[in-house]
Amino acid sequence: MGTGTKLLLEVGPLAVFFAAYHWWKDTPLTLFGAEYQGVMVATLMFIPAILASLAASWVLTRTLPRMAVVTAVVVVIFGGLTLALNDETFIKMKPTIVNGLFALGLAIGLAQGRSYLKYLMGEALPLSDEGWMIFTRRWCVFFLFMGALNELVWRTTSTDFWVNFRTFSGVPLTFAFMATQWPMLRRHGLDG
Numbered sequence: 001m002g003t004g005t006k007l008l009l010e011v012g013p014l015a016v017f018f019a020a021y022h023w024w025k026d027t028p029l030t031l032f033g034a035e036y037q038g039v040m041v042a043t044l045m046f047i048p049a050i051l052a053s054l055a056a057s058w059v060l061t062r063t064l065p066r067m068a069v070v071t072a073v074v075v076v077i078f079g080g081l082t083l084a085l086n087d088e089t090f091i092k093m094k095p096t097i098v099n100g101l102f103a104l105g106l107a108i109g110l111a112q113g114r115s116y117l118k119y120l121m122g123e124a125l126p127l128s129d130e131g132w133m134i135f136t137r138r139w140c141v142f143f144l145f146m147g148a149l150n151e152l153v154w155r156t157t158s159t160d161f162w163v164n165f166r167t168f169s170g171v172p173l174t175f176a177f178m179a180t181q182w183p184m185l186r187r188h189g190l191d192g
Contacts, residue, residue, distance in 0.1 A: 009068075012049065013053050016042075017042045017043070017046040017167070018166075020042040023041075025038045029041050039092075040083065042091075046075060047079045050072045053072075070101055071098050074098050078090040092162060095146070098147075102139075102143045103140050103147065117139060127189040128189045130188060131188025132188075134184055142177050146170070149169075
């Protein structure tokens with residue numbers, strides 16, 4: 001699968017969420033006798049979009065990315081709670097939960113003296129064992145930072161701001177984080 005396709009499968013569902021939110025922010029959508037608006041419509045469309053993304057990944061590669069599966073499970077659970085309870089708090093907490101789960105998974109591996117990132121990405125990045133441990137610790141901290149940042153934003157700003165933040169901050173922050181890792185990656189084997 002090409003890089004563009006992979007990026008589309010990762011970012012596509014978030015783009016659907018963003019577009020649906022802004023399209024139905026002020027205009028209700030009536031489905032099955034109930035009216036939905038804003039985050040509720042966005043969530044209603046986000047769930048099938050993320051499941052379609054997983055299905056497309058399976059069709060194209062016959063594999064499912066583990067991180068995408070975890071994200072989809074949390075989206076279905078917290079999106080379902082958002083819709084069932086008519087409370088947008090749950091979908092706003094979803095990024096915090098996903099980032100927390102990723103940080104926890106990496107921390108468990110680190111406590112066992114293993115890098116689960118090496119397991120996930122070992123073929124793509126030829127790093128020394130020490131490099132993998134450093135890289136894993138840094139990703140663990142980054143996931144914690146992203147979860148805390150989401151909590152700060154959704155609890156202190158408007159829903160409009162949060163939706164825009166969620167849509168447009170993740171990829172640039174991740175690329176910025178990766179750029180800061182380049183010296184360590186080179187030092188621990190990327191060149192060698």
